[in-house]
Amino acid sequence: MSNTPVIGVLALQGDVREHLIALAAADAVARPVRRPEELAEVDGLVLPGGESTTISKLAVLFGLMEPLRTRVRAGMPVYGTCAGMIMLADKILDPRSGQETIGGIDMIVRRNAFGRQNESFEAAVDVKGVPGEPVEGVFIRAPWVESVGAGAEVLAEHEGHIVAVRQGNALATSFHPELTGDHRVHSLFVDMVRAHRTPE
Numbered sequence: 001m002s003n004t005p006v007i008g009v010l011a012l013q014g015d016v017r018e019h020l021i022a023l024a025a026a027d028a029v030a031r032p033v034r035r036p037e038e039l040a041e042v043d044g045l046v047l048p049g050g051e052s053t054t055i056s057k058l059a060v061l062f063g064l065m066e067p068l069r070t071r072v073r074a075g076m077p078v079y080g081t082c083a084g085m086i087m088l089a090d091k092i093l094d095p096r097s098g099q100e101t102i103g104g105i106d107m108i109v110r111r112n113a114f115g116r117q118n119e120s121f122e123a124a125v126d127v128k129g130v131p132g133e134p135v136e137g138v139f140i141r142a143p144w145v146e147s148v149g150a151g152a153e154v155l156a157e158h159e160g161h162i163v164a165v166r167q168g169n170a171l172a173t174s175f176h177p178e179l180t181g182d183h184r185v186h187s188l189f190v191d192m193v194r195a196h197r198t199p200e
Ligand SMILES: NC(=O)CC[C@H](N)C(=O)O
Pocket: 048, 049, 050, 051, 052, 053, 081, 082, 083, 084, 086, 111, 112, 140, 141, 142, 143
């Protein structure tokens, strides 16, 4: 039996194409997900960067918010970058009114945290579970994690702020590995999906 996982990228808004390319490079079959029927067919899901308020609105509009919550709660592996990280937070410190999240990681995020003085930047980030050199972190109006609960593991920090977290099968980074051509973080996620699919 082939053990190539099928991984979706939530394709409502954001940098979908870059994630599809990165996942394919990390040996997964990657496809966009826009409808509940498509969500049902994937082994894991990436939530791209973009604008979390827009993604939240569109997820409700497309009838995806509840199916997403159900699958994440059931343990489907999921990886959120930037706006996708915000979608995985159980709580947003500064949500827009009506902004909802899928949740899944016991953490509080602050949107646009790296702020005005430094809207976008790159920095080397050491990510636990990613062997070798630090990852080149591309931060674009990125959130950081204010605090995590007992169940969540901090995988990386930048200048004292939490920028990568894992809780069970949910992974989140403030930065965008899909923009660098370095697929090691996507490989880590593909391994999580593979481990989830392989019967004990
Ligand atoms: N690059 C990004 O995904 C930016 C995230 C955006 N600031 C938000 O709040 O959703």
